[in-house]
Amino acid sequence: xxxxxxxxxxxxxxxxxxxxxxxxxxxxxxxxxxxxxxxxxxxxxxxxxxxxxxxxxxxxxxxxxxxxxxxxxxxxxxxxxxxxxxxxxxxxxxxxxxxxxxxxxxxxxxxxxxxxxxxxxxxxxxxxxxxxxxxxxxxxxxxxxxxxxxxxxxxxxxxxxxxxxxxxxxxxxxxxxxxxxxxxxxxxxxxxxxxxxxxxxxxxxxxxxxxxxxxxxxxxxxxxxxx
Ligand code: ADP
Ligand code: ADP
Numbered sequence: 001x002x003x004x005x006x007x008x009x010x011x012x013x014x015x016x017x018x019x020x021x022x023x024x025x026x027x028x029x030x031x032x033x034x035x036x037x038x039x040x041x042x043x044x045x046x047x048x049x050x051x052x053x054x055x056x057x058x059x060x061x062x063x064x065x066x067x068x069x070x071x072x073x074x075x076x077x078x079x080x081x082x083x084x085x086x087x088x089x090x091x092x093x094x095x096x097x098x099x100x101x102x103x104x105x106x107x108x109x110x111x112x113x114x115x116x117x118x119x120x121x122x123x124x125x126x127x128x129x130x131x132x133x134x135x136x137x138x139x140x141x142x143x144x145x146x147x148x149x150x151x152x153x154x155x156x157x158x159x160x161x162x163x164x165x166x167x168x169x170x171x172x173x174x175x176x177x178x179x180x181x182x183x184x185x186x187x188x189x190x191x192x193x194x195x196x197x198x199x200x201x202x203x204x205x206x207x208x209x210x211x212x213x214x215x216x217x218x219x220x221x222x223x224x225x226x227x
Pocket of ligand 2: 042
């Protein structure tokens with residue numbers, strides 16, 4: 001669970017990037033933040049794992065104020081998926097996908113099963129297993145990266161336009177995978193997008209931001225009814 005209580009961020013140069021932000025992202029929910037460029041989406045998201053420190057209000061993760069959690073520990077507890085995902089260049093795709101399960105000390109059989117499952121879910125040809133990231137297209141690398149993040153143990157995941165660099169078919173497939181996986185795994189996801197169709201498809205709730213403030217929070221039906 002992620003809670004924002006009257007949160008604001010004023011940058012060192014005096015820019016008030018966001019103000020009076022209040023919301024709660026419940027366990028198992030995909031909460032979509034949407035709004036025009038510069039409205040404060042990235043700032044809001046980065047305050048959760050303290051890539052940016054908030055200057056007003058308070059933020060809690062699973063009931064704990066983030067300021068009382070060590071930054072290292074905080075980032076270990078929170079998954080983060082960027083638009084451009086960096087795979088480990090010196091590891092094969094198979095090794096990249098196995099990193100998290102191996103960190104979790106799963107037994108070998110379970111790791112192999114999980115890797116196979118991830119390949120199936122991403123629709124990536126298994127012949128890519130032994131290849132290196134530089135040998136894959138950008139879209140293929142992104143699919144490996146997103147699924148790797150979803151394989152992890154973290155309950156809270158921040159996703160910053162993770163699908164926007166993908167071709168439409170891969171994007172749709174990954175959106176479906178995300179919905180499906182989240183039904184199974186029940187992660188708490190804060191998802192930034194500038195694409196309303198994506199927000200309507202994925203969001204259990206949608207939060208519209210404008211000029212650093214929240215303009216509206218509602219379900220898909222409430223958003224559609226408000227227009
Ligand atoms: P979005 O993600 O919605 O595009 P951002 O959170 O990146 O919006 O930016 C919100 C506002 O804060 C913008 O006006 C942006 O120019 C400003 N901003 C972002 N980062 C900084 C910074 N480091 N210093 C000053 N202003 C910043
Ligand atoms: P992101 O890719 O995370 O959205 P941006 O490309 O918007 O980041 O910005 C890159 C860096 O520049 C970030 O560290 C951001 O905080 C900073 N930045 C963005 N807008 C401004 C601004 N108006 N003034 C100063 N720094 C900014």
